[in-house]
Amino acid sequence: MERKLRSFANKASGILDIVGLESAYWKTKQNSFLTTFRSLCRTALTEDRAIITPWQVAGKIDYEKLIEQFGTEPITEELLERFKHMTGELHLQLRRRIFFSHRDLNWILDVHERGERFVLYTGRGPSGPTTIGHMVPWIFTKYLQDRFDTKLYFQLTDDEKSLWPPPGMSLDETKFWTRENALDIIATGFKKGKTLLLADTLCAKTLYGLAVEVAKHVTYSTVKAIFGFEDSANIGIIFFPAMQAVPAFLESRLVGKNVPCLIPAAIDQDPYWRMTRDIAPKLGFFKPAQIHSKFLPGLLAGGKMSASVPESAIFTTDGEKAARRKIMNAFTGGRATVEEQRKLGGDPEACPIFQYEYFLFEPEDSKVEDVRQRCLKGELLCGEHKEMLACKVVDFLRSHQERREKAKEMLEEFMVTDEYFGKKP
Ligand code: TRP
Numbered sequence: 477m478e479r480k481l482r483s484f485a486n487k488a489s490g491i492l493d494i495v496g497l498e499s500a501y502w503k504t505k506q507n508s509f510l511t512t513f514r515s516l517c518r519t520a521l522t523e524d525r526a527i528i529t530p531w532q533v534a535g536k537i538d539y540e541k542l543i544e545q546f547g548t549e550p551i552t553e554e555l556l557e558r559f560k561h562m563t564g565e566l567h568l569q570l571r572r573r574i575f576f577s578h579r580d581l582n583w584i585l586d587v588h589e590r591g592e593r594f595v596l597y598t599g600r601g602p603s604g605p606t607t608i609g610h611m612v613p614w615i616f617t618k619y620l621q622d623r624f625d626t627k628l629y630f631q632l633t634d635d636e637k638s639l640w641p642p643p644g645m646s647l648d649e650t651k652f653w654t655r656e657n658a659l660d661i662i663a664t665g666f667k668k669g670k671t672l673l674l675a676d677t678l679c680a681k682t683l684y685g686l687a688v689e690v691a692k693h694v695t696y697s698t699v700k701a702i703f704g705f706e707d708s709a710n711i712g713i714i715f716f717p718a719m720q721a722v723p724a725f726l727e728s729r730l731v732g733k734n735v736p737c738l739i740p741a742a743i744d745q746d747p748y749w750r751m752t753r754d755i756a757p758k759l760g761f762f763k764p765a766q767i768h769s770k771f772l773p774g775l776l777a778g779g780k781m782s783a784s785v786p787e788s789a790i791f792t793t794d795g796e797k798a799a800r801r802k803i804m805n806a807f808t809g810g811r812a813t814v815e816e817q818r819k820l821g822g823d824p825e826a827c828p829i830f831q832y833e834y835f836l837f838e839p840e841d842s843k844v845e846d847v848r849q850r851c852l853k854g855e856l857l858c859g860e861h862k863e864m865l866a867c868k869v870v871d872f873l874r875s876h877q878e879r880r881e882k883a884k885e886m887l888e889e890f891m892v893t894d895e896y897f898g899k900k901p
Contacts, residue, residue, distance in 0.1 A: 528744050529704065531641050533771055539576055539743075546746050548577040548768060558585060563623045569616045569769065572844075574835055577743065579753070580765035584738045588624060594736040595727045596620055597764065599631035599720070599745075602653035602675075603645060606660040607789040608872075609772035612835055614664045616769065617740045621667055629723040630661060632675040636720070639712040647677065655887070660792050662883035662890050663876055673891045676719055681894040683722045686729060691718035693755040702747045721752040724764040730897070734762050743768040772835050773828045775806040792880065796870050803829070803866045810858040821854035829861050837868040 528542065543550050551573070560566050562585060569575050587594050598617050600610065621628050634650040645653075654675045661673060676683060699705060699714055727735045739749060746768060753763040774788035790799055808827045811817040824830035830851060838844045850856035 530744050530747055533744055537771070539770055542743055543577050546577075546743070546750075548579055548743075548746065548766070549581075551576055551578055551581070551767075555581060558582070562588065567616060567619045568839060569612070569619075569835075571841065572834060573770075574612065575616060575740070575767050575769045577768040578766060579749070580763065581738070581767055584736060584765045587736050592736075594624070594626060594738055596624075596626050596628040597631070597723045597737050597739045598628070598741055599633060599723070600657050600661065601633045601637045602650050602657045603637040604653055604784065605791045605793060606657050607791055608832075608836065608869075609774075609789065610657075611660070611664060611792070612772050613740050613742055613769045614661065615836075618665050620738070620740060621670065626670070627727065628666060628671045629726060630666070630671060630673045631720065631723045632657065632673060633716075633720065635676040635712070636716050639710060639716060642708075642710065651675070651677070658887060658891055659880045659883045660876075662886050663792075663879035665879070666890075668886065668889055671890055672896075674723060675891065678891070678893045679897070682897040683719060683726075686722045686725060687715075687718040689759055690721045690725075690752075690755055691715055693758045694718065694751060698751065698754075702751055717748055717751055720748045721755070724752055725756070725759065725761045728761055734760075736762050737764040739764050739766045741766070741768065742771060744771075773831050775802055775828050790869060790873075792873065792876055794873060796873070799869050799873055800866045803862050803869060804859075806862065808858040808862075814857060817857055818854040822851040822856075822858065824848045824851045827851070827858075829858065829865050832865055832869070837865060837872065 528537065540550075542548075551570070555578075556566060556570060559570060584594055596617060598613065600606075617628065620626065632654045634647065634654045637650040637653070638644045638647045658673055658675075674683070694717070696714065699717055703717065705714060724737045724739065727737065739745075746766070749764065749766050756763040774785065775790070776785065776788040787802055787805065790802060794802070806828050808829055809823050810827075811820055811822075822830075824847075830847065833847060834844055838847065847856060847861070851861065
């Protein structure tokens with residue numbers, strides 16, 4: 477099967493790459509998934525587009541096209557100006573267009589301007605260790621929480637990851653990763669008392685009733701169309717999108733009054749929000765607003781950073797040696813020889829080392845620009861640039877890991893259970 481996959485991957489080269497394909501296969505180890513995956517690839521190839529679903533991301537992503545395909549709005553200069561006017565200096569991820577698309581963001585800003593409150597909602601599928609790629613939208617969410625002083629619902633979908641992609645993990649495994657991921661979430665710096673980590677199976681009583689109300693309004697043919705489920709999909713995952721909709725409405729239900737909700741998340745989660753927005757008015761709730769981010773690329777050629785391909789990803793728990801090794805082995809698309817590199821220059825857009833600086837590790841815009849220029853002109857060689865980045869990443873990991881240790885004592889304060897909500901929803 478692996479050989480078959482590789483030969484398929486070779487044929488698909490240009491748009492898709494081996495890393496994306498392999499990771500999808502290894503995640504599932506299931507032939508039925510491979511069939512679906514192949515047909516997705518075929519479509520993508522003929523339509524010349526990347527594959528983006530809530531479970532996999534492969535290919536060269538054209539974010540402008542995604543805005544069209546998903547029917548979202550671009551974040552315009554005008555909107556950024558408004559944001560700046562309200563919050564002061566724009567966050568790096570807004571300035572650099574890492575958050576690039578939205579729905580109803582103006583409405584959320586209106587709400588805030590009127591002095592009314594809104595809540596934030598984001599989440600994580602606990603299927604493995606946290607990578608620094610996962611942290612990109614979390615860092616931005618923390619910024620939003622700080623700036624707007626909001627409550628944050630953070631869902632951990634231990635149920636989802638046990639159901640999908642097939643064969644899924646055992647619930648014990650996803651619960652294990654829930655705790656591990658929660659430590660990284662807490663270490664990101666969210667506000668205690670204003671941040672509720674909801675693991676689905678620990679908050680089942682609280683979430684289930686609302687999920688049933690949601691599910692009642694969503695037909696099988698709708699989820700099939702939105703998520704591409706085939707007849708072989710288990711019935712758990714067909715229901716699951718209702719669970720992911722719930723935190724968008726939870727605050728409204730708890731306080732008995734509609735409270736607007738903004739969801740910062742990577743663009744691959746958008747199918748869930750299309751469904752959630754569709755049914756919101758039927759239940760008398762506001763449609764949740766969204767702000768969508770791009771993906772941090774993996775260290776190997778193409779695809780996003782993926783926990784299932786360890787060398788493509790920096791884990792938050794990586795030691796100095798592992799982090800350095802992965803960075804030094806990264807695929808930069810550099811030229812064959814130093815002379816060529818000096819003469820022809822590099823391609824920062826396609827290079828993960830540059831992208832890591834851009835997404836996370838170089839706070840100053842003028843320095844990022846300088847690095848870009850020096851790379852383009854062949855002045856900054858890949859080896860040198862890798863060394864530079866490795867130092868920054870190691871520093872980041874060191875302080876993150878200290879906060880992560882401290883988070884162990886705070887787990888109980890952040891992770892809520894049904895008892896916390898009492899009999900309310
Ligand atoms: N489905 C998401 C994942 O697999 C987890 C998730 C649940 C989520 N609720 C969310 C992600 C809200 C972003 C925002 O990772």
